[in-house]
Amino acid sequence: MKQTLTTKSLDAMKPAAVKRYEVRDAKVNGLHVRVSTTGARMFYTMSRANGKRRRIKIGPYPVISLADARRRAMEIARSIELGEFDETPEIPEETVTTLGVVIPQFIELHAKPNTKDWKRTQSVLRKFDGLNDRHLDQIKRQDVTKVLDGIIANGTPTRANRALSAIKKLMNWCVMRGDIETSPVALLRPPTREIQRDRVLTDDEIRAIWRHSETEDYPFGPFLKLLMFTGQRRSEVSGMRWSELNLDEGIWELPASRVKNARLHIVPLPAQAVAILQTLHRFLDSDFVFTTTGRSAISGFGRLKERIKATLPENTQDWRFHDFRRTASTGMAKIGVMPHVIDAVTNHKSGVVSGVGATYNRYTYLNEKREALELWASELTKITMKPSATNAGRRSEQFSVLPTTTAFKNSGRDCAKSA
Structure with a gap:
């Protein structure tokens, strides 16, 4: 499309519907403006230099006025005619990277x-x-x-x-x-409808995973237990630093740089979690609590999941480490912890004080969070101590035999004494 450009017509140009469009100026040969889907307007000029046709960027409107764009387009055309174009600092047709x-x-x-x-x-x-x-x-x-x-x-x-x-x-x-004028994927929508996960581990699954954690050496054994006790994200627990911990006060202080919502997060550690951390040895010159090299946090969670999977019942549904977090939240709700306190424990946005309050109140809900995590730790301990349904019958058979065996041994001792 070609017309005599004016400031009024430039201001009235509407954003492109799908693909950017161009309007050429009837007054200055080669000058045109491109309009993107966002409404951005960019001046260019088309010229033939050194035998090649080039599109040369002048600049965006209204930062570059129409009068300046016309003057610059004529200067470029003049320098090309005089053979001075390559000597000018002007950049030839825009280069688009891959x-x-x-x-x-x-x-x-x-x-x-x-x-x-x-x-x-x-x-x-x-x-x-x-x-x-x-x-x-x-x-x-x-x-x-x-x-x-x-x-x-x-x-x-x-x-x-x-x-x-x-x-x-x-x-x-x-x-x-400014590398491109419009995004080619701006109108694309997610190809798949996602269903939010609601997977919560059963008591038998919790017991099975807990038993497996006791067979794992450092670092994965204690890591799994802390993941269940604290209800925090996998990356936060696996990347735990000694400098974040105050075991005397039972406090784990996660800096904003290590949490998803970029806010300081205080986790009051239950006594069971503190006891686990107190048994761990520290790598020399390393701040990582869970590490195999001393230089980085642990990884290899896919292999750990496979090892755990081998110990679970065959009909166990697909599970993820993030399900520990949902299980802890659900467990706290069952034992009466208020929703806003659970959100504060898990560091969800709805449970975080924002603004000035977040700056000065670093220990928001500290007592409530401590009580919630202590209640959950006690409940988790009860679950792991209780025999699973699959082993209940087997254990009851063993217990039914024990009294007879004990009586036999005692009667033997009695006979020996009487003799």
């Missing part, structure tokens, strides 16, 4: 500083490796949809949702930086 180049930049400059789970983002973006050689402005929605379809076909539909979320964040970041 996806393979921008992903590492996105991880380093955006994901790492702003996302605690940046490694998962990095991992899921590898699903788009087939598009790494493609320029960002050449990636279409259909390309991304094909990748998502492949992930679903592999039997991991929720991972397709995560992949879409990651590529959307990356593309929005590129739009913000």
